[in-house]
Amino acid sequence: MQSAVDRKVASSKQSTSQVERHSTLKYPHRLNFYDISPQGDITIEEFETCALDRLRVLAEIESSFARNRPYEELKEVTEKQCSKYLPLASTGAHMVDRDAERRKDHVGHFVLRLAFCRSEELRRRFVKAETTLFRVRYDSDVHSEREAFLNSRDFDWIPVSDEERKQYETELAAASPTSSKETSTRAERYYKVKWTRVPDLVEKRRVFLKGGYAYVPSREQSSIVFQEFQTNLTKALDMTAKALPRLDEDTRIVPILNNLSQGFLAGVSSEWSTAEAGSGDQITAGMVDDLARKHFPMCMRNLHDTLCRDRHLKHFGRLQYGLFLKVLGLSIDEAIAFWRKSFSNIQDDKFNKEYRYNIRHSYGLEGKRANYPAKSCQQILISDQPGSADSHGCPYRHFSGDNLQTALLSMYSGQGLSVADLPEIMATVKAGHYHVACTRVFEITHARQGVKKGEGVGGGESVTHPNQYAAKSRELEKEKDDVDVVMD
Amino acid sequence: MLAFYKRLYPFKSIFNWLNHEHVPTKLFTNREFAFTLQGDVYLRYNSFERADELKKQVCALNPTRFEIGPVYSARPRDKKTVRPANFTAQLRELVFDIDMTDYDAIRTCCAGADICRRCWAFIAAAVRVLDHAIRDNFGYKHLLWVYSGRRGIHLWISDREAMELTDEQRRALVGWLMVIQGGKEMHKKVNVRQGSRTLPPSIKSALDPLATVFGDLILEDQNCFESEEGWKALIQLIPDKAVAESLAAKWGTEPMRSSEDKWDDLKKEVRKFDKGTAKRNALQAAVEDIILQYTYPRLDAEVSKHRNHLLKAPFCVHPKTGRVCVPVDPAAIDSFRPERVPTVSLLLRELDEIAVAPGAGEDAGGEEGTGEHHSDWERTSLKPYVALLDRHVAALMQEVRQAKRAAPTYDASW
Numbered sequence: 035m036q037s038a039v040d041r042k043v044a045s046s047k048q049s050t051s052q053v054e055r056h057s058t059l060k061y062p063h064r065l066n067f068y069d070i071s072p073q074g075d076i077t078i079e080e081f082e083t084c085a086l087d088r089l090r091v092l093a094e095i096e097s098s099f100a101r102n103r104p105y106e107e108l109k110e111v112t113e114k115q116c117s118k119y120l121p122l123a124s125t126g127a128h129m130v131d132r133d134a135e136r137r138k139d140h141v142g143h144f145v146l147r148l149a150f151c152r153s154e155e156l157r158r159r160f161v162k163a164e165t166t167l168f169r170v171r172y173d174s175d176v177h178s179e180r181e182a183f184l185n186s187r188d189f190d191w192i193p194v195s196d197e198e199r200k201q202y203e204t205e206l207a208a209a210s211p212t213s214s215k216e217t218s219t220r221a222e223r224y225y226k227v228k229w230t231r232v233p234d235l236v237e238k239r240r241v242f243l244k245g246g247y248a249y250v251p252s253r254e255q256s257s258i259v260f261q262e263f264q265t266n267l268t269k270a271l272d273m274t275a276k277a278l279p280r281l282d283e284d285t286r287i288v289p290i291l292n293n294l295s296q297g298f299l300a301g302v303s304s305e306w307s308t309a310e311a312g313s314g315d316q317i318t319a320g321m322v323d324d325l326a327r328k329h330f331p332m333c334m335r336n337l338h339d340t341l342c343r344d345r346h347l348k349h350f351g352r353l354q355y356g357l358f359l360k361v362l363g364l365s366i367d368e369a370i371a372f373w374r375k376s377f378s379n380i381q382d383d384k385f386n387k388e389y390r391y392n393i394r395h396s397y398g399l400e401g402k403r404a405n406y407p408a409k410s411c412q413q414i415l416i417s418d419q420p421g422s423a424d425s426h427g428c429p430y431r432h433f434s435g436d437n438l439q440t441a442l443l444s445m446y447s448g449q450g451l452s453v454a455d456l457p458e459i460m461a462t463v464k465a466g467h468y469h470v471a472c473t474r475v476f477e478i479t480h481a482r483q484g485v486k487k488g489e490g491v492g493g494g495e496s497v498t499h500p501n502q503y504a505a506k507s508r509e510l511e512k513e514k515d516d517v518d519v520v521m522d
Numbered sequence: 523m524l525a526f527y528k529r530l531y532p533f534k535s536i537f538n539w540l541n542h543e544h545v546p547t548k549l550f551t552n553r554e555f556a557f558t559l560q561g562d563v564y565l566r567y568n569s570f571e572r573a574d575e576l577k578k579q580v581c582a583l584n585p586t587r588f589e590i591g592p593v594y595s596a597r598p599r600d601k602k603t604v605r606p607a608n609f610t611a612q613l614r615e616l617v618f619d620i621d622m623t624d625y626d627a628i629r630t631c632c633a634g635a636d637i638c639r640r641c642w643a644f645i646a647a648a649v650r651v652l653d654h655a656i657r658d659n660f661g662y663k664h665l666l667w668v669y670s671g672r673r674g675i676h677l678w679i680s681d682r683e684a685m686e687l688t689d690e691q692r693r694a695l696v697g698w699l700m701v702i703q704g705g706k707e708m709h710k711k712v713n714v715r716q717g718s719r720t721l722p723p724s725i726k727s728a729l730d731p732l733a734t735v736f737g738d739l740i741l742e743d744q745n746c747f748e749s750e751e752g753w754k755a756l757i758q759l760i761p762d763k764a765v766a767e768s769l770a771a772k773w774g775t776e777p778m779r780s781s782e783d784k785w786d787d788l789k790k791e792v793r794k795f796d797k798g799t800a801k802r803n804a805l806q807a808a809v810e811d812i813i814l815q816y817t818y819p820r821l822d823a824e825v826s827k828h829r830n831h832l833l834k835a836p837f838c839v840h841p842k843t844g845r846v847c848v849p850v851d852p853a854a855i856d857s858f859r860p861e862r863v864p865t866v867s868l869l870l871r872e873l874d875e876i877a878v879a880p881g882a883g884e885d886a887g888g889e890e891g892t893g894e895h896h897s898d899w900e901r902t903s904l905k906p907y908v909a910l911l912d913r914h915v916a917a918l919m920q921e922v923r924q925a926k927r928a929a930p931t932y933d934a935s936w
Contacts, residue, residue, distance in 0.1 A: 153607075154607070204723070205723035208719075208720050208721070208722060208723045208726065209722055209723055228683075229659075229660065230683070230687065230691050233690055233691045233693070233694030233695075234694065236694040236695065236697070236698050237693065237694035237695075237697030237698060238697065239697075239698055239714065239722045239724065239725075242723055243659040243660065243698070243724065244658065244659065244661075245658070245659075245660075245661035246659075246660050246661030246662070246683070247661070275607070402606060
């Protein structure tokens, strides 16, 4: 029903755009499920700007995820970004060209679909970011307009009858998380949907399940809507991905699409991907030892020392250190040389059989050929917790107190860290602020290059990525060298 | 082993169970089979067009066991030639794995790989709760329980909707069913309440039958709280400091008190507080949580969450015990005895006896290839188990047929 109307409206676009009409909007709702692709002509320029502006918003959402912002904060940030790049006024706002805004929203979404349907990874991230954007808008929508939007679409939910509600009254009451008032269940309306449509509610046991149906209270209704949005988009992206190779295209659009998808990959979650990390200079296997002593954060320093001592690293250690070195600028040939040299106890045959593949894999040369980014502090802290014989992880978190102090002194006393600094570092570690401790160590060990307390890795920023630590450290050294040269 | 595969393994029944119809469909042809050969050689991504092709390959490789994976969007044997994007896991029975090792902390009779009649009671309780929860909450009907050959049990759900679940939905379902959480270092493993509120209805309904199990199994049979280690673990679960301390003092001085006595002590302590007070409610909730912690099914969650997880096929032989992984009727779960499950050597002995007996001689010539022995199992103690699978399959096929019959009329109207 709705789609037919939309299509008709879209095809008569040419005529309506000439006549300004106030009461009928081409896009009657602010929210959009993006069921229909934009019709009519779009200039290449519009094609690109719509997409870029939307990308800015989505990128902000992604980086919010990466920084682990709570939803409220994310919402605030996203709304700010939206008003800058992708304003979307409510239907009540008569002063604004609502259709133009909504059209931009519409076009941008579909261009990005084209750009992000190409790999599983991109699709997954796009769906996540888009669903969040939808959720932010849904939450900020005027109540009556939201109702109108919900009515415009068939969500295929079955209202629960009164008898049924009475029959399961105690169960329903027990399942709803905030039935502080006894009356609330009686007043609440319930909808029945197949449980598979609300997996998030099921996982947290926030609904009552019977015979495969979830009884969703109306205040959790949004959950169904978001889930529906996500499912639809996932399906649509899969279909786009299948159709894309057959796209009859000249050379105008594909470069734009490539550019867009790269922007998403490089700019957001992995700020230290290979593309921008290297200050241009290549690193060779022979340089690693020297660099480790001067520039590595403690986690990598520890892995390097372990590697030198044991001539071996366990799997996650290799992964964490190997990816770090890759992003630092170690080419694949140099990486193989480095690991070959470091694993001096291992026979060539065994090395080639068991390790070479993994190294090449991490460079995206084997298997699914993914270009893995180096692990961020957050990943190192949270995922793949080290087992009893592992040496990866974050020393500030995964070392016991006395071991940490000894290690700090032995690693960094040459760079200016003294016993007097330890209490401060240990206090932040105890409070669980591992990145603060790491940042403080950076400040202390780079005091000679003029880094002051509180400056962090530039502009008061704290360490969030081992490569950021190393890059800044190398940068400082270079600056100092330059100054020295000038002074000479 | 070879004779077992050649003459006993019910390939036809397994085929029907996986395929849902008599004519091979993608459910079978795009299905991954993984073989474990002698010497831990692992062959993945095998697929077959028909049941006899599977049988031929199994007999050729003579694997120690084989596993069943998901239905892919292309034939797994073609994996190398199709684009990775076109090779994704699509359908898969919803599977569960309950393993006795997860119960090591609370069973006193055996540990590790061992299993006895007494520990089976844990599994039996788990099966009853899970079977009911899945049928009632999720509405699935085609549940096949399979003894894993040693110390656990598998569940395969073949309902169409269950087959189609995405990984995300599977994760949600597991989340719904997972009550026991937290690692070794976490004392209290049941944290399902929101604040101090009542239990979610799904768990509440499991509580009553589990309370009985708790009395029989934990207090009486396993006597979990008799040892010092045992009652100290119990003390850790009491939220009220004063109560915990007084009980600890009492039990420390009277080491002879049985688990039942100790449990009564705890209940008496709870009753000392007036009904309706916050303390009484908190303790009452803790008592319920303790019952759940000791009896609620402990799932190996990772198995169920991903479609591409491989699981040992029914009727395989467990390499350590030699027992056949036979289907189990959940209604008779309490009387199931793992140690009475036929072993491969027993079955082969039975076969030999048939061969010797008069009237069975005509089979002797057909040893190689063409000779179909699919009825040999009928004359061994494997028979009731294959019959159980066949009954399960018949119900499944019946439903698929009905669904199919309903579908064309729908198509025609369109």
